[in-house]
Amino acid sequence: MPTEQRRWQSEADRLANESVGRGDPTGWFEILYAAGESGEVTMAWDRSAPMPLLERWVNSRPAESAAGPESAVVVGCGLGADAEFLAARGFQTTGFDLSPTAIRTATRRYPDSSVNYAVADLFQLPPKWHRSFDLVVEIYTVQAMPPAVRAAATAAVGELVAPSGTLLAIQVEPGPDDDGSGPPWLLSREQVEAFGAGGLRQVRLDQVADDDGSRYWQAEFHRD
Numbered sequence: 428m429p430t431e432q433r434r435w436q437s438e439a440d441r442l443a444n445e446s447v448g449r450g451d452p453t454g455w456f457e458i459l460y461a462a463g464e465s466g467e468v469t470m471a472w473d474r475s476a477p478m479p480l481l482e483r484w485v486n487s488r489p490a491e492s493a494a495g496p497e498s499a500v501v502v503g504c505g506l507g508a509d510a511e512f513l514a515a516r517g518f519q520t521t522g523f524d525l526s527p528t529a530i531r532t533a534t535r536r537y538p539d540s541s542v543n544y545a546v547a548d549l550f551q552l553p554p555k556w557h558r559s560f561d562l563v564v565e566i567y568t569v570q571a572m573p574p575a576v577r578a579a580a581t582a583a584v585g586e587l588v589a590p591s592g593t594l595l596a597i598q599v600e601p602g603p604d605d606d607g608s609g610p611p612w613l614l615s616r617e618q619v620e621a622f623g624a625g626g627l628r629q630v631r632l633d634q635v636a637d638d639d640g641s642r643y644w645q646a647e648f649h650r651d
């Protein structure tokens with residue numbers, strides 16, 4: 428008799444709490460993706476379409492600049508949907524994630540991809556990536572980390588932005604019922620503004636709704 432596959436969300440709560448409890452804020456991601464790969468639970472954060480607000484933002488930008496293709500990096504790219512979208516739109520795209528299983532799954536899903544997929548830890552990035560991307564896209568990764576490492580995480584994201592580059596950060600806005608217990612540990616307006624530490628200028632910080640009515644912070648920063 429086939430065993431019923433559990434939904435990944437409850438497993439994420441359990442694994443995150445255990446992991447954070449033993450002083451390992453990010454160890455649970457790989458365990459969760461591996462459980463998805465083995466079929467023990469459904470695959471976490473599984474989507475093939477780009478995040479709608481990213482798609483809307485890219486569509487609203489002017490066409491490719493005369494300077495040629497821009498580089499982009501997707502922080503915590505998971506299964507690759509946003510990285511693939513940016514590559515299809517002409518960005519020379521890197522997607523990195525802490526989880527080897529997530530990166531392996533992304534490369535299997537997109538065998539002909541032009542994306543440079545890499546297993547990398549936001550807290551120990553290759554030095555050559557420092558301030559080297561024209562566009563940095565951060566969607567849901569910082570909010571998936573406990574508050575103890577949040578400031579370090581936002582700072583590390585900002586340090587990927589090249590001179591004249593842009594950071595687009597999209598995070599879920601906490602609602603009145605959010606008790607902060609996480610995961611995810613949703614960011615306040617001030618915590619989103621903290622992406623600008625390290626010399627980035629905040630261009631905008633909007634509260635926006637997705638087509639399904641979910642509410643988000645959408646923030647854009649520029650390195651002058």
Ligand SMILES: C[S@@+](CC[C@H](N)C(=O)[O-])C[C@H]1O[C@@H](n2cnc3c(N)ncnc32)[C@H](O)[C@@H]1O
Nearest residue numbers: 453456472503505524525526548549567568571
């Ligand atoms: C909430 S998921 C979001 C995934 C993807 N951005 C999306 O929107 O579907 C957070 C992702 O960040 C990755 N991650 C967590 N900590 C990380 C770290 N220190 N460095 C790189 N990636 C990390 C996780 O493995 C996971 O894929």
